[in-house]
Amino acid sequence: MLTDREIRALKPKDKPYKVRDGAGLVLQVMPSGSRLWHYRYEIAGREKKLSIGQYPEISLVEARRAREAARELLRAGKDPSVEKRVQKLAARVALGTTFEVIARAWHEEQRQRWTATHAADVLGSFVTSVFPALGRLPLSEITPPMVLVVLRDVERRGAIETAHRIRQRMSAVFQHAVAHGWAASDPAVSVQRLLKPVVRGRQPAITDIDRLRQMLRDADKMPAQPVTKLALRFLALTVVRPGQELLGARLPEIEDLDGPAPVWRVPASRMKVKTGDHVVPLAPQAVDVVRALIRFIGPSGILFPSARTTRRAISNNAIGYLLNRAGYHGQHVPHGWRAAFSSVMNERHRLDRAVIDLMLAHVPKDKVEAAYNRARHLERRRELAEEWAGLLLDGLPGAAEVVEGPRR
Structure with missing residues (x-):
């Protein structure tokens, strides 16, 4: 058997030579002076190294x-x-199974079934809240306490519901990895009950038509960007959802603007409920808003462009901030226009509940409503939209005057 002293005393020769330690262990001395360990063995009658x-x-x-x-x-x-080759391959695979790598692969698979907005939201939540802490770690090293630390940081921002959504998304990534053999377990599933509960409540909404009218009047008087004021008025008139349904709007979606039956066709890709394009009949007051916006619209066609660039719409919070500054914080939010419209119009037209639901693009509750012919009831929807606009803007200035109001 060899000793360290004997190994250190070995001198290189013109050709490689071997010294044996026993039981198949061999040290090969190279002409360069390097010394390499090998284990020689026999398997299935064949000598291997x-x-x-x-x-x-x-x-x-x-x-x-x-x-x-x-x-x-x-x-x-x-x-x-x-076995050595298998271990090397496993090590190379492990280098590629960091949370960020697998999360992006999962996202790429899933985004085909999502809207572009939702896909961006999912990836953005990872980039902002998860990748900085866990993105470079192999999945096998991520533990439930590490997941909980990330989610607690989100909770500290006051985003309790967001923390729950991120946990669900992380869990989906780990389950994806488990199914492919890249992870053994899902550490995000065990922290679910440790998160703060989501307290859900109705979004504040004023449902009295006189107070709604006064709120618009107060908002018009506030120093603000004209596009934000026009967006508030257009939202109030069309009662779409205030996120991508409204702020994703582009001028080419407005059809027959100068004709007798103008409509706004919201693409299905931006709708919460994927039942096709949502056709919104435009009352004359809504058409006036579009005409007032044209001077602000750039080559991108974005209907509610930011003051800084016409290539991007105003922020999701702009309308809400305007209402807050006008004194309606905690009383009415942008989404509240939908509840206001439903309350006022259902009270006035009890037999038109299904038509009003169509105007709000609500999820059909049964097969009868699912089969409801939207095109056939377009005229009735237009009548209700014009009635609503008349009630809401009675005595208020036109859109052109709103543009000339106080600015920030």
Whole structure:
């Protein structure tokens, strides 16, 4: 058996030569002076060689341990060289199974079934809240406490519901990895009950038509960007959802603007409920808003462009901030226009509940409503839209005057 002193005393020769430690462990001395450990063994009648490493990086003791580990594999009927290649492959795969790599792969698979807005929201939540802390870690190293730390940071921002959504998305990524053999478990599933509960309540909405009218009047008097004031008025008249349904609007979606039956066709891709395009009949007051907006619209066609660039719409919060500054914080939110319209118009037209639901693009509750012919009831919807506009803007200035009001 070799000793360290004997190994250090070995001198290089013109050709490689070997010295044996025993039980198949061999040290090969190269003409360059380097010394390489090998384990020689026989499997299925064939002699094979397993490279262990270079001395002194791999010491004599470590080389003997590697030899014994290889002999254990042989006794178990396994080929040490094959097992080494498998381990190397597993290590390379592990380098590619960081949370960010797998999360992006999962997102790429899923986004085909999502709207562009939702896909961007999902990826954005990872980029903002998860990747900075966990993105570079292999999935196998991520534990439930680490997941909880990330989610607690989101909770501290006051975004309780967002924390729950991010946990669900993280869990989906881990389940995706488990199914592909890249992870053994889902550490996000065990922290679900530890998050703060989401307290849901009705979004504040004024439902008295006189107070709604006064709110618009107060908002018109506030120093604000004209586009924000016009967006508030258009939202109030069309009662669409205030996110991408409204702020994703583009001028080409407005059809027959100068004709007798103007409509706004909201693409299905921006709708919460994917039942086709949502056709919104435009009352004359809504048409006036569009005409007042044209001077602000750039080449992109975005209907409610930001004051900084016409290539981007105003922010999701702009309308809400305007209402807050006008004194309606906690009383009415942008989404509240839908409740206001439903309350006022259902009270006035009890037999038109299904038509009013169509105007709000609500989810059909049964097959009868699902089969409701939207085109056939377009004229009735137009009548209700014009009635609503008349009630809401009675005595208020036109859209052109709103543009000339006080600015920020």
